[in-house]
Amino acid sequence: MSAAVLDAGLVARARAASGKDREAACREIYESLRPRVFRVCLQLCGERTLAEDAMQNAFLAAFRGLRTFRGDAQLSTWIYRVAIREALALRARRAPAINLEHAESLPSPAAPLDAQAAARQQARAVQAAFRTLSAEHQAVLSLFAVEGLKHKQIAEVLGVPEGTVWYRLHEARKTLRAQVDHPTP
Secondary structure (H helix, E strand, O other), X not given: OOHHHHHXXXXXXXXXXXXXXXXXXXXXXXXXXXXXXXXXXXXXXXXXXXHHHHHHHHHHHHHHOXXXXXXXXXXXXXXXXXXXXXXXXXXXXXXXXXXXXXXXXOOOOOOOHHHHHHHHHHHHHHHHHHHHOOHHHHHHHHHHHHOOOXXXXXXXXXXXXXXXXXXXXXXXXXXXXXXXXXXXX
């Protein structure tokens, strides 16, 4: 079954007037998208509790506004858009904290201590540099590098032309590389 057919069926069930069927459909949507939406929120918010709040707010807003979902894009694309908006709004109200809990490039505990320390230092530098990027660059880089979305999908999520995604991704990488290679005090 294609994603569009699955989306259409789920949306129809989630819009249903009956409580149990609607609740089951919303739970199915939530469970299938939660890990990906959380990763994007975590990347944009920088701390777990703020990301969890953003994710919850996004799903609540999406479920409340489900009747306005036109189906022009996939349901996941639409929810990503809502989640990014929520994450950026929450982050704007709070000072971000550097969070390394999702840094997967750290060596195993069995690695030599100097390698562990160097990897942690590099992860901190990347995370700190990521925080200096604009919200637009953080969003495009998170969707591309963390979520593995294609340029066209990112364009749909962000509601911008595909060329803008290419440009923002290029600029984000360039800025990130410069910040990591030559950090400013």
